[in-house]
Amino acid sequence: PIYVGDVAEILDTTKEKTSISTIGIGTTPPRNTVSVQIYKNTGGNILNIADTAQDTIDGLFASGALPGDIDIVKTNDNSVFIKDDITRLGTSGLQTMVLIILILFAVLGIRGALITGFSVPVAFLMAFMFIWWQGMTINSMVLFSLVLSLGLMVDNSIIVMEGINEYMHRYKKNAFDAALLSIWNYKWPIIAGTMTTVAAFLPMLLVSGIMGEYMGILPKTITATLLSSLFVALIIIPALSAKFYKDPAKKQTNKVHHSEKIRVYVEKVQVRYVAFLRNILPYKKKRRRAILVALALMVLTILLPITGIMKVNMFPAVDIDYFAVNIELPTGSTLEKTHAITQKAEAVVQHIPELDNYVSTVGSGFSAYAGESGGSGSHVASIVVNLVDAKERKRESYEITESVRAELEAIEGGTVRVEELTAGPPTGAPFEARIFGPEIDTLTEVAADVLAIAENIDGFINVEDTRQESSGEFTFTIDRERVTYYGLSVNTVANAIRQAVYGAEATNLTVNGEDIDVTVKYDEKNLADASDLENILLQSPTAGQVPIRQVATLTLEPSVYAIAHRDGEPILRITAGVEPGADLRAMTSEFNKQIAALELPTGYRIDVGGETEDIQKSFTEIFLSFIVAIFLIIVILVLQFDSFKKPFAIIFSLPLAIVGAFFGLTLLRLDFSLPAFIGIVSLTGIVVNDAIVLIDRINKNLAHKMDFIDGVIEAGIARTQPIFLTSITTIAGVLPLALSEALWAGLGFSIIFGLMFSTVLILVFIPIVFTSLMQKDYKNGKI
Template sequence: MENIGRKDIWHFFVNNRRFAIISVILICVMGMFSIYNLPKESDPKVDVPIAVVSTIYAGASPEDVEELITNVIENKINSMSGVEEVTSSSRKGMSMIVVQFGVDEDGREKVVDLKNEIDKIKKDLPSNAEEPRVEQVDFNNSPIMIYSLSGPYDLPSLKSMAEDIKKDLEGIAGVSKVEVIGGQDREVRVIIDKRELDKFGIPLSQVTSSIGQANTDIPIGSIETGGEKYTLRFEGRIKGAEEIGGIPVGVSGGIPVFVRDVGTVVDGFEEASSFSFFSRGDKEALPAISLNIYRASGGEILEIGESVEEKLVEARKLLPNNVSIDTVENQGTQISDDLGGLLKTGVETVIIVSLAVLIFVGWREALLSAISIPLSFFITFIVLDGIGYTLNFLTLFSLILALGIMVDAAIVVSDAMNREINNGKTPKQAALRTIDEFRNPLVFGTLTTVFAFLPMILTSGIMGKFIRTIPVTVTIILISSILVAVAILPALAVKWINIGKKEGEPEKKKASYFDKWVNLYEELIRKLFRDNRLANIFLVSIIGLFIFSLSLPITGIMKSTLFPDSDVSKLYISIQELPGTPLERTTEVSRQVEKLLMGNKDVESIQLNVGMGMSSTVSASSNASENKANIIISLKDKKSKPSYELAKDLRVVLSKENFGSATVEVVETGYGPPSGSPVEINITGPSLTQLASISDDYERVLREIKGVRNVDTSIEETNGEFVIEIDRAKAQVYGLTASQVAYALRNAVNGIEATVIRENGNDTDVVVKQNISGDMDKTNKVTMNTLNSITIATSKGEIPLSTFTNSYLHNSVNVISHTDGERIVKVTGAVDSGYTVQGVLDEFKEKVKDKALAPEYEVSFGGEQEDTEKSFADMYKAFLLGIIAIFALLVFEFNSYRQPIFLLLTIPLAIIGILPGLTIAGQSLSFPAIIGIIALGGVVVNHAIILIDRIHANRLSGLTKEEAIVEAGKSRLKPIFLTTIITIVGSFPLAFSSPVWAPIALAMIFGLSFSFVLTLGVVPILYKKFGEDVID
């Protein structure tokens, strides 16, 4: 007699079906609220605790900066705990040190500790060096949207328009700030005519100081008058550029001498150090200004994006018709596209899974299985919202990945209830019997899959933090699905299956299309049991296939990579001229490249930035330089081919052009967390000269390897620097000091900032500059000839600069780089599609194996290869930990050591299908593929548990070992087949959704296709040969 009044959690909902329905409604409401409440983003947020220590040591050479500043600070940093890596660059007058702490360290706390440690060694730094500044790098402090304002106007006019738009955008809720990038700031220049100045006998420094002193606005205090107190302020500030000409700078013959008497005031703009151009389609590129929009903490990107677009619609109405505002970067759109595309894949998967269940099981069971999907999802969203996670690409991907797995339990429960009802049980009796029969195998089976995924949390470094979303989300969804399938679904099924059926009345059994399969399976398994030789051949064949599969990556037939090529929405072009190339020449080359892109049917828009190289999130080097440029290519949504194929085509086009001395390279961004270059060869040692020699040799070797592109070294080339040295003895004869001479030179070359005036809330620099060219329009063009013609007023009259100075061209070192305290030079490169980093490095090592280095020089390999090796090692550890955890769980479940071993032996069966399958499909052994292998290991063990559990139950009921195995195989053939086929068809949409994550779905498809057959063959044979003869 069935005990239908049990009070445990598994039977609770069946015995309280009304409460079950209320619970379902509550889960749906709370789930929808959580979906709305979850912050949306494209990729998981990876916050790496990084601090930057910058120290200015004006005038010092890179060598002096390294010895007196960088080394001292680095030695102190190395004594700190929790430091992952220290990189630095020592430049002329500047030391910059980047300190990366462990990813699990508290960034704010570590920055405070770093500041305290730096304070302790301030006394050891040069007295004329500025105090080190310690700042924490905020990865969230990057623009979420970038817009380009372009038109046929000069940069000041465009900037003025952009500033007006900026004011409107800054009022949007969730926006922290808006930056206007590009253009020229207003600058008031006072161009001094040296001849007029000498006529009045006024030194140049007096002009500068007079202008600065004239701009004074300070509070004086308070006074009392008429019995009341008033504050008193001195008002002497310069209110506009027009007042500067009337400022007295001296007296001659009792008459004041004004600025206008010795020079000309020019109210203009600073000299441009960079230019930007924007074009859409085949239209001519026009001058452009960028608007960078940042979000405040807690701001919702999608909501901010909508508000920004609304504001820009209004702004466009106020702009001239020939001025446009175009999107360069919009994380809101990217998030919508990524999540929308993945949501489409999810819907397709749900439909395919439901149709498969409908075909193989029945419409009631299909509906019940379909109901379990949103319920499990809603529970997952509730938990994710509660633990502070975001809704991103990997979150949705994890849900779709688990979808095919999670419906397994629902299918098994639905099918079992249907079978019990056909055997004459009432729906409630069928529900309780199903729960009792399948509760343990389903719960423990689900836990094996959870234990396969969960150790991935232990993956270290940035990669670990990036992928942590996958194991957490999959764990939540699988646990949710088993609760729904075993507890809630039977309660709903009692009512649903009862419709149209008379409770307790058995239905006439119908011949199932599975009967033929079951009979065939029974015949085959009995034949293997009878023929021991045939069974041994079968097992040896499986072992041979396993060895063959493992040999694919070992022999190099199957390549390995961190992530497959990704199809992205943007490509980049890096342009670099020879050091010292003026901005005008760099602009010419950049416009030449830009013309090649115009009219390309796959290009949506082009943003050209001249005067700046490719930027990076955190770098110990600068990217601003007149000899550098970059182009951002936005591709159309519906392009003719993937971005990595378009990049190949573009490289072919560029290779046919002559760009003179310029280097033009196409740059692609890969998927995943921040990483180094695909190929990165690190050379460390004491001598900069020797490091440069080794790196030049390695660079040449790397360029010779097929499939390698964008080869470069970290040595920054320089065209040298002119050095002006003073003869102090001669200068003293004329009463001059080194600082006076330096002041005169600085004024002639760059000018001296005299003061800052404020008008309408805007600050404008006032710069005093001596005109040494003789042409008021060419005061910014200074050559060594004009510089040597400078005369300096002394007590003995005007004396030429060359009288007491010498100048020469010096081959200078631009930067000295360190990694963890050692001098380092990097040789980097990218790898073409169809080649692997490992293959390139293997060939490189072969080519340089005879090039012996001195003992004090070492070569190591970093970048993507280092990340790949580390990530793979972490995943292998996670895989091993998962197996240990699964083994312990199975020992607990079966109270046996032998049976868990049989179950674990099914994991290699999955590899037999996966590795050859991925190789045939042209896939590499990538990080996503390894996730697929780990996931499938849990699924395959789950299937074996269902089989072994039934064998165990049969033997306890009195069947012989062989009969117990045969009956278990026959009874479990259908549920194992159904769960396998559903998981396979459910993986197909994911296999075509993203090139990056397709390997996971392909691993599921190939692995399950092969392991299904082998599980029902290998496990019975092993159990027959090695299973206990007597069980408790």
């Protein structure tokens, strides 16, 4: 008998290695590792998953299932970010509550502060019921929405409590009557104000895509809390006030209520305020001059982002505890060669002072952008660099990446790039140019020109194209006539070549319950180069053994590893990151200018996308939601005041808020980001509340036949303290949030500066605009 061992070498070995994974802790040499990743199912609780995984590992060690000399290191735990968010937002919420209670205590007294503060947990309880009913989970956006709504939800209660205090201390009404009078007087302004705020947030649900899903939580949560706070202000607050407030007549004390002391200081401000209004309101030229000043401020505000003084970005740079380094060699490079370049990058990473650990994977890459994979193959590798906790380092993560970027990218032998994660939902690359055309060779030539343009624009980093060229491919061109002459087929030739290169799986064996493949392949010594493939013998039914060179010609030709398509068209993409602080909008504009000078072949075009496209789409949709919000607000105001002119006096307050927001962001050197835009949209509802209360008081004064100018000025005097108090509590509610994290700074400070600016100007410009619009109608008896 002839055995297999007589004609072949039999080896019991492992499959060819396709990846190498190592871990380095601090400056210690890296060790081999096996990486295990655990993913959360939809609806799963990431905190429970992380805790259960750790308990399982501890249990395996305790039971002896895992040897004691094995180390298990948790290098990435996204539950930590959730815990940090909960802690940070929870702390901001507590700070907000303390600030609001202190402000209310100073103005309303201890009983008023406690009664008003009681509206928060009740409104939150009702909001949580809505969140549970909607199937929403407690995540960062829900927590942020709840903290943001803290300052908003007490506004209604403050107006009611201010009215109760006014009736009790100024008009000596008992608590029960004061509560009824306050509700009777303010119920419709409160309802209208709440509805306008809801109308400002609710259209955000119109935003589409992943950004819509990300933002949709905000209007849902805030709408729930605001409607809950409206119920509390109109039902619960009056009942508690009637129950726990003492009647003024029953108080046997000569002590002046401290709210009256505050009112004394307010009255000093009001004296100057009255003098200012009396110097402007009766005179048409002065009113027009004031309106022109406001319009000039609006024009200057619009110029801030247009001129580049205020930069525009999707999301601000944030501090994240890890970043990645991608290494790429020419396609076809061996695993060992890629590992050697990776070790050079590891040597740079080891010298980062803030380093905790790093995990290197040769055989797969890392992508920080949505919709893209880091790639795989023996020619790519990635290093995930984990930094120590932010509390233990002085530099932000993006400062650390900038400090090592040049040294890493200078490594020879491959392309090394530093990838950073961004805030907000997953998005594409910050910059992307898409080149479309029918022929891949021409596309490659155009892409080279576009790549050179992007590389020469200051601010772009990690500029690369998505063309995946291989190191070439050996092509057998089969002579069909000769194949037919020898009684062979194209498939016979192809199978012979495939089995020579990759081997053929003959069978599999079961050893100790484990299936082992049996592969038959040529001895690699007999395939030293490609020309040896031409000597492979084919079994011909007519001519015996025929070498492949008799029926096919071998050539080496250039090749592309993959050709991407979009909507059926071949496409090459040029992607780039952006340096921290760089103006993506200005850089894209410069890129477009240089691209316009290129002479593209017929049938080829270049589209610019990436974050620029995301910014344009998201800002456009939010702007449309802003228009819808204004329309809804106007409808509510028309129904509230039964007039078309009066709502325009209130709408005039919106640009005033934007003026304050833009100048505030510029002063703090904050970019006009998507969160900042959301903050400005939020202002549309918040600011209108103060204007509604003011106009409502003017209407009541004029209904009592007061002189027009006197009625307008008295309304300003009467509503000064409530307007300032609601604005201060809203600012106090947002301030801890704005200071807690860079992601929310733009949103928080746009609301803060918008309110600071508009609160003062509302008390000035609303009377001016209202007088200009309505004084003639009043004199003609139309109102």
